[in-house]
Amino acid sequence: MAQRDGDTAPVDDHELLARRFEEHRPHLRAVGYRMLGSLAEADDAVQEAWLRLSRSDPSGVENLGGWLTTVVGRICLDMLRSRTSRREDPLDVRVPDPVVSDLRGADPEQEALITDSVGLAMLVVLDTLAPAERLAFVLHDLFAVPFDEIAPIVDRAPAATRQLASRARRRVQDAGPAPDRDVARQRKVVEAFVAASRGGDFEALVALLDPDITLRVDGGVLARNLSKVVQGAKSVAGQALMYRRFAPLARLVLVNGTVGTLTAPEGEARSVMSFTVVDGRVVRIDILADPERLALVDLSFLGD
Structure with missing residues (x-):
């Protein structure tokens, strides 16, 4: 694998690739958490991303973090679609997994999960979105992934992907006024x-x-x-x-x-x-x- 993402030496062995992956793990777990609202499922998605990376030839990857982000997004999209298809009772009440910390503040690992003001109420709203809408909104609005990179994941043109995110954004905004952050x-x-x-x-x-x-x-x-x-x-x-x-x-x-x-x-x-x-x-x-x-x-x- 060629030198990427500021490496000082080429990534040419499995051990170094694993270390590079671990550097991205907190970010990838945050992506999975926002997509799924489940810490356990987010960890499963991240682990699957590692398996796919370890089985692939990453020599042509220009941006490992970006590549992994889209891989985790694709995995989460499949998980959301599977969850939707097997949900028997649409009236079930589901509260996403909480990230609980002391009043003094979250530790750095927890902080990575809850930046962008991703409270439980927002995750509940995200649960009401169609899987493709959620993916487009989360990746673009919360992680600044360009629409032309999201479009292949949802099998749509960039313009249509932009519309998915726009619909999701309106749903989030219509859910109620912004909470007090103080x-x-x-x-x-x-x-x-x-x-x-x-x-x-x-x-x-x-x-x-x-x-x-x-x-x-x-x-x-x-x-x-x-x-x-x-x-x-x-x-x-x-x-x-x-x-x-x-x-x-x-x-x-x-x-x-x-x-x-x-x-x-x-x-x-x-x-x-x-x-x-x-x-x-x-x-x-x-x-x-x-x-x-x-x-x-x-x-x-x-x-x-």
Whole structure:
């Protein structure tokens, strides 16, 4: 393989190629996460990209990072299409895998996953897109891949690929106003929500919630009875009071870079709550209560 991407020596053996691939792994994992909303599936896509690279002749690759990005995109597109075709119940509530970190901030590996303000709410919106729309939007808008490089992946002309991204962009923009990115303001609202839940203060809860708030709970296969979508401030406040006994166990954390809560008695995750705050009110709450996926959440920061 010829010298590429600023190498000081030609990549001419498997070991060096593997090291070069590892340099790109955080970026590729971020691409997979935005495409799939699943950390495990993102890792599978990245591993498949390595297998394809190791079986290919990379001597003609001018930009290894760009080549790998499009390969991961193609793999994720196939995975999304397969997921769509086998989904039996379109009403299933699915909350993407959260990236949970201490309020002090995410570590560098986590930070790579959640840059570009990719919160759970945005990932939920991306889940509503057609696979080709999601690919065009993610690769172009979030990773600045040119449309003429995306077009062959979706088997469309560049102009048609641009339209895919445009439709996806409108869906993302129409999903609601941009959330408040100020962590201090987010924290104030979430702390007030937790305090009102602990105190059983229904009126205080309603005052913190947008009248049209949406609550989504993903209980997964093992706790599917927990899965639900609830709308309206009074209904969501009522749900909060139903589970007020768990409120004292809630710990404030960052969920995909925004303030949320983690319930993890004795270090075992029971739920992760993501709050979307706009103008001082909660407009959306996404809760992951799936025991299988919660078991995979990295909680190593709890020992800090």
